[in-house]
Amino acid sequence: MKLLLLAAATLVAGSAVTPPPAPVALAPGQTPDVIYVPTPPAVVEAMLDMVDLRDGDVLYDLGSGDGRIPIAAAKRKQVRAVGIDIDPARIKEANANAKAAGVTGEVSFKQADLFTSDFSDATVVTLYLLDTLNEKLRPKLLAELKPGTRIVSHAFRMGDWEPEKEETIDGRTIYYWTVPPRG
Template sequence: MKAVVIVAAMLAGSGALAATAPTQAHSPAPAPVTAAREPDVIYLPTPPQVVDAMLEMAKVRKGDVLYDLGSGDGRIPIAAAKKYNVRAVGVDIDPVRIKEARANAAAAGVADKVTFRQEDLFKTEIAGASVVTLYLLSSLNEKLRPRLLAELKPGTRIVSHAFRMGDWQPEKTRDVEGSTIYFWTVPPRK
């Protein structure tokens, strides 16, 4: 039944059901949503047990605001909102993933707690995060690292699935069913 709800929500969001609704002759066709540029990585979903371990490692708690950079189908922000009752923001450049994530959040009953933004993760506003989750490549984590250190408040927790951040040594690592997750805390500014 849950799959039917998700598919129905995705179809409703995609405009596939619009053919059954009356249309006005003077309404312009909606502009197609496209990515500003190609994504830097292919979409690979994070396994549920890794999602849970990432959120546990970050010690997500009431009052946190989680940002998932490269959020794909939204599973990490949705899990954080559902399990920990926190606000979450997913950022992805792919409009298909954003539409899917929004439908998934609605189906999970957390659309009021989760926002998905179709933006470039290297340009999006991140200063409001107290937790950041990543599933990018090591090279992308390294490219993102100066922004994380400059824009996030000291104490912000960062968790990466599978990829490190160059010579910035993680404070913790954990293996979860063949996947490694890494944890850092933004240090005090000098």
């Protein structure tokens, strides 16, 4: 009887707290489309300045790496920031960095393919991908984001979509676009 009660207590105690899901490993043969290269802090700050980050913004960092852009945004303003990255190691690192920065309530990270992810509630999107990936992503951005959504890319353009602003910081260029009205 004692053994049965102990087993039942263990089962109940174990189900009371559900741990967060562990990042899923990449599928065999699947690799990220870009290698991880961190954005320098001065460029992160310039990107957030360029999009005129405001309280209440919803920022998505596509290809978020170690989470530095969402974390910097959450430390700067009252925003909800989401990082999306396909690499489980980067997600684990980003979550640890958010915890160390004390912003886990404002920042979340998702292991997902950004081409199939829903980020339609974004008011700001940040990118550090490649020209080819930005061009591939552009139709999704224009179709799914609300007009007026601000987009900033570190180092890479979006084909023939001319940026509204361009700035160079420490030899690195950032580009800015606004999703235009539909119609």
